[in-house]
Amino acid sequence: MARILAIDYGKKRTGLAVTDPLQLIATGLTTVATHDLIPYLKKYLVQEQVELFLIGEPKNLDGGATDATALVTECVRILQKNFPQVPVKKVDERFTSKMAFQTMIDSGLKKKDRQNKALVDEISATIILQEYLQNK
16 A cells, blocks of 8 residues: 655645555654755655645634635645646644644653744644544
8 A cells, every 4th residue: 555645734844744554653754844845755756655645724713714725725736736646635734733732742842842843843744644544
């Protein structure tokens, strides 16, 4: 089986997480500068089979669009253009950053380490992927 790759897309940084080949476990992959996302994914897809991109879709509490929704929509378009063989699915990402931060606290990370926004983005992508696997 191929992997599922989750994307927590941001204006500056993008967190990435992947499943194992059996699609049982979600693991943080890395955080990349957003402008390096497509080149990174091109290299990654040469080495690994990916059957689906999951991308977090930002929503307000009422389910409406946020300022970042348009950025994600543009990212989806770029992903489809560069990787037409890999479907892209948008999933609700409400509260993932807060959950990621709480995960960092619960795991005992020091305050200085919790200020690492790249780590928050990677954990957020992992949470998006875990929720998808649980609801699948």
